[in-house]
Amino acid sequence: MxxxxxxxxxxxxxxxxxxxxxxxxxxxxxxxxxxxxxxxxxxxxxxxxxxxxxxxxxxxxxxxxxxxxxxxxxxxxxxxxxxxxxxxxxxxxxxxxxxxxxxxxxxxxxxxxxxxxxxxxxxxxxxxELPAVPGLAERWGRDVLHCPYCHGWEVRDQPFGVLAAEPFNSHQALLVTQWSKDVTLFLHTVRDLPDAEWERLAAAGVRVVEGEVAGLAVEDDRLTGVRLAGGRVFPRSVLFVPAKxxxxxxxxxxxxxxxxxxxxxxxxxxxxxxxxxxxxxxxxxxxxxxxxxxxxxxxxxxxxxxxxxxxxxxxxxEAAAARRRAGAFTPRTEAAVARAVAGEHAHGLNV
Structure with missing residues (x-):
């Protein structure tokens, strides 16, 4: 080779x-x-x-x-x-x-x-892998996002939506309140939350919407809302989703x-x-x-x-050492190596 x-x-x-x-x-x-x-x-x-x-x-x-x-x-x-x-x-x-x-x-x-x-x-x-909601893939990385550390500054103070998912439930909705105080958590397929999470969401000022999300509202190539299965649209400019x-x-x-x-x-x-x-x-x-x-x-x-x-x-x-132990190096070859090394050192000293 x-x-x-x-x-x-x-x-x-x-x-x-x-x-x-x-x-x-x-x-x-x-x-x-x-x-x-x-x-x-x-x-x-x-x-x-x-x-x-x-x-x-x-x-x-x-x-x-x-x-x-x-x-x-x-x-x-x-x-x-x-x-x-x-x-x-x-x-x-x-x-x-x-x-x-x-x-x-x-x-x-x-x-x-x-x-x-x-x-x-x-x-x-x-x-x-995105949740099975129509429209997410088309807007992925634009106004459908996953990481506030990656994109939060650029969309700060806009109306945020957060799509809930197991096993994290409300964690991301709480986190993104650092970048916007207008945050709505869409429970989507999550049926309920523990009492402690309801309490944290209320303390953080996060609104919670129950019901499955069916799609997005888009105008002039910009996200304008989140649409529930029943047809109601909640105005949002940014949606954080739990990609797997x-x-x-x-x-x-x-x-x-x-x-x-x-x-x-x-x-x-x-x-x-x-x-x-x-x-x-x-x-x-x-x-x-x-x-x-x-x-x-x-x-x-x-x-x-x-x-x-x-x-x-x-x-x-280690391979060279093994060859040496096996006799691949003779006194003559070792002397040649020593002379070469000595010559390199002498050259270095003369520079």
Whole structure:
């Protein structure tokens, strides 16, 4: 196999090309991991299917120095940075990751061919599954929202609606009162709330509307109200909805990665660096956690990238030590290595 070190970062991955690391997913977490690895002089391929979670949003918020930047521009800048370090980027989809029996992997691409990876970082993100209410998907990321930390400032002081859902019930309605004092909670399919939650809602000044939500009222491409099944419309400019974050974990599931329970359902079990239960496989960003915002996802990628590089360094050193113990190093070759090292030190002293 050839060791692939192409400098253009947009290219076709060649059959049987070999990489230190293949990163599956080119969102924030994946690009962050690839950046660290590229700067660590690793051969890296990022395989990006082009499905970032925040694509519907016009801007991303809360990322220091990039607050308000369009998500597409942010990712484009990240890709440009990778090009400085010879990181490869292919627009494709990974169909399978197959252990090779020696602790490494074959990575099969939808566009054809299989590349070799010593380590794999899965950064495939998640999909937000919306409640079955007509019109939500069309306005998702615009005036139908899920996160006040992402969008609250931009819609502050407008009339908010909140769609209730188990198991959180009124929690989000209480939270968003920090951004607007005009908040209405629509119970939708939630039949009742505990007495303590009714009390908190009253204390926070949140109105509660019973009855199932059937759709939205929209005028001039702007949300103007929430429509109940009975036909009554409640004027609202913003609606927060309880999207269910579902990880894109097909690859990890096929490999047999151990899951962990979260309030949103099962996610891959990972340690603090993103290492899964599968030797040689990491999961980062929203592929490993439903709660990561963009800035957090970048952090998880950074930690995974540095951990993968460190593991590869030690793996190679241990292999060299094993060869030495097996007699692969003779006194003559050791002397040659010593002379070379001494020459490098002397060169450094003369600079």
């Amino acid at each position: 050839e060791n692939h070190r192409d400098t253009p970062h947009h290219h076709v991955a060649r059959q049987d090309a070999a990489y230190d690391v293949v990163v599956v997913g080119g969102g924030t977490a994946g690009l962050s991991a690839a950046l660290v690895l590229g700067r660590s002089r690793r051969s890296v391929l990022v395989v990006d299917a082009g499905e970032p979670r925040n694509a519907p949003a016009a801007h991303m918020q809360g990322y220091l120095s990039r607050d308000g930047m369009p998500p597409a521009d942010f990712l484009a800048e990240g890709r440009r940075e990778l090009g400085r370090y010879g990181v490869g980027l292919v627009n494709d989809r990974v169909l399978a990751v197959t252990p090779d029996g020696a602790g490494e992997f074959g990575v099969t691409l939808a566009g054809g061919g299989t590349v070799h990876a010593r380590r794999v970082i899965v950064a495939t993100g998640l999909v937000d 974050p579902v990880p894109r974990d097909d690859l990890l599931g096929a490999l047999g990665a151990e899951p962990r329970d979260t309030p949103f359902g099962p996610y891959p079990a990972v340690d603090e660096t993103g290492r899964t239960s599968l030797p040689g496989v990491w999961a980062v960003g929203n592929a490993a956690s439903p709660m990561e915002q963009v800035i957090n996802a970048a952090s998880t990628g950074y930690r995974a990238g540095s951990a993968v590089n460190a593991e590869l360094v030690m793996t190679d050193i």
